Amino acid sequence: MPQSIDEHTGARIARIRKQRGLLQQGLALRANVSKSLLSKVECGQKPASPALIAACARALGVTTSDLLGQPYAEELRRDRMDALIQPIREGMENWDVALEWETAPRPSALIRADVQRVLVQRRQAQYTDMVRDLPSLIDESVQAVHTSTGEEQRQAYECLAGAFRCVFTVAWKFGFIDLATVALDRLAWTAPHADEPGLVAMYSFLRAQTTLSSGRYDVGMRVVDRALxxxxxxxxxxxxxxxxxxxxxxxxxxxxxxxxxxxxxxEIRLAEARALAAETGELPDYGVTWGPTNVGVHAVAMASEMDEFGLAIELAKDVRIPRDWTRSRAGHHWMDLGRAHTWAGHPDQALDCLQRARRIAPQQTRYHPTVRETVLALKRRERARNGSLTEYAEWVGV
Known part of the structure; x- marks a missing residue:
């Protein structure tokens, strides 16, 4: 059966389950979820939570991207983003070999300024500009690593780590999990040479993120605790x-x-984060968005993921996003809140949240599976044609 762009995640789970010759009870047992919940997810009556998606992916022997329908090839081609991914793949081929350049690479301080710029683009979800510059920055950073010594070389390693961090972000968000895995491996090799403990911790932070997709929560927790x-x-x-x-x-x-x-x-971990944020205040560094606002945003997202939509909406009332806050995190918050309003039965508020996410971080919003799932759920519950929802769905690609 061909995959449809209007196929929600629950329908994909059902399609692949049938291809595997499994009944709902069989998949429910393998994934350790209730048959009742699985049935409601497959027919679109309940949302497919990230935890359920990961469990079903493991049980079916596929990736979470397969169940989410990523990467969204048609939209990537339409935005010409697909043509920008291949040069990154080629650029990632070299990380440990010095090449015969006719001219020396720029001083590491100049390369670092450009890497800092793409790191800002990453936080602001400006992926087209970021992706376009990454291959040349990787090449130049690699060459600087192998043709310099001392502090100059250390800074070159730091530049390379920042570039690999950006590759991981765009690959992960667009559903190119294989490329994200390569970027993570490259970061594991690079970060210790940069002699910055925060960069090594960043590797662990991202590695733990991949365990969310695979459902290996035991591994993820051990990775985090070891890093701490x-x-x-x-x-x-x-x-x-x-x-x-x-x-x-x-x-x-x-x-x-x-x-x-x-x-x-x-709740214990969230309380620890909240107490630390109260001490530090807003403190962006190492390309992360840390502070009280991000703790509040995470509390909303966690409640939504656990299908506690009313709680998520209540918690969001206390979140005050600064005007100059990171666009990628702000956009993600409005996506999560839009999902909560959708399944709480508030379609107008849900669409308003999605529109906010679009205005703040359009590229991130357009390619995020949460948005697609939310839009499809809104369309299924639409009682009368809503022109704004129709336009939004066309923009997303469903």
């Missing part, structure tokens, strides 16, 4: 950045515990 132990007593050129990474690791642990349905542990 490794940060104890560390010296750093940017000590405030280490506080930011500690906070982000606690938030990651809270999400992992939430996906594992361990609410008590999730």
């Amino acid at each position: 132990r490794d940060l104890d007593g560390q010296d750093a050129r940017r000590p405030a950045g280490l506080s930011a990474m500690r906070g982000m690791l606690h938030l990651r642990a809270a999400v992992i515990a939430g996906r594992a349905k361990d609410r008590d542990h999730a």
Whole structure:
């Protein structure tokens, strides 16, 4: 059966389940979910939570991207983003070999300025500009690593780590999981050479993110806790950045515990993050968005993921997003809140949230599976034709 762009995640689960020759009861047993919940998800009566998607993907022997329908090839071609991904794949081929360049690479300080620019583009969800510049920055950083020594070489490694961080982000968000895995491996090799504990912690933070997709929550929690132990007593050129990474690791642990349905542990980790944020205030560093606002945003997202939509909506009332806050995180918040309003039966508020996400971070919003699932759910519940919803669905590609 061919895949339809209007096929929601539950329908994909049902289609692949039937291809595997499994009844709903068989998949429910393998995925350790209730048959009643699986039945409602497959027919679109309940949302497919990230935890359920990961469990079904493992049970069916596919990736979560397969169940989410990623990557969205037609939209990528339409936006000419597909043509920008291949040069990155080619650029990632070299990370450990010096080439015979006719001219020397620029000083690491100049390369670093450009890497900082693409890191800002990443946080602001400006992916087209970021992706266009990454291949040349990777090449130049690799060459600088192999043709310099001392502090110059250390800074080159830091530049390379930042570039690989950006590759991971765009590959993961667009559903190119194989490319994201390569980027993560490259970061694991690069970060220790940069002699920045925060970058090593960043690798662990991202590695734990991949376990959310695979459903290996036990591994993810151990990765986070090991990274937190490794940060104890560390010296750093940017000590405030280490506080930011500690906070982000606690938030990651809270999400992992939430996906594992361990609410008590999730609340403990969220409380630890909240207490640390109260001490530090808003503290962006190492390319993360850390502070009280992000803790509040995570609390909303966790409640929505656990299908506690009323709680998510209540918690969102206390979230005040600063005017100059990171667009990628702000956009993600409005996506999560839109999902909560949809399944709480508030279609107008849901569409308003999605429109906010679109205005703040259009590229991220258009390619995010949460948005597609929310729009499809709104369309299924539409009682009268809504021109705004129709236009939005066409923009998203469903």
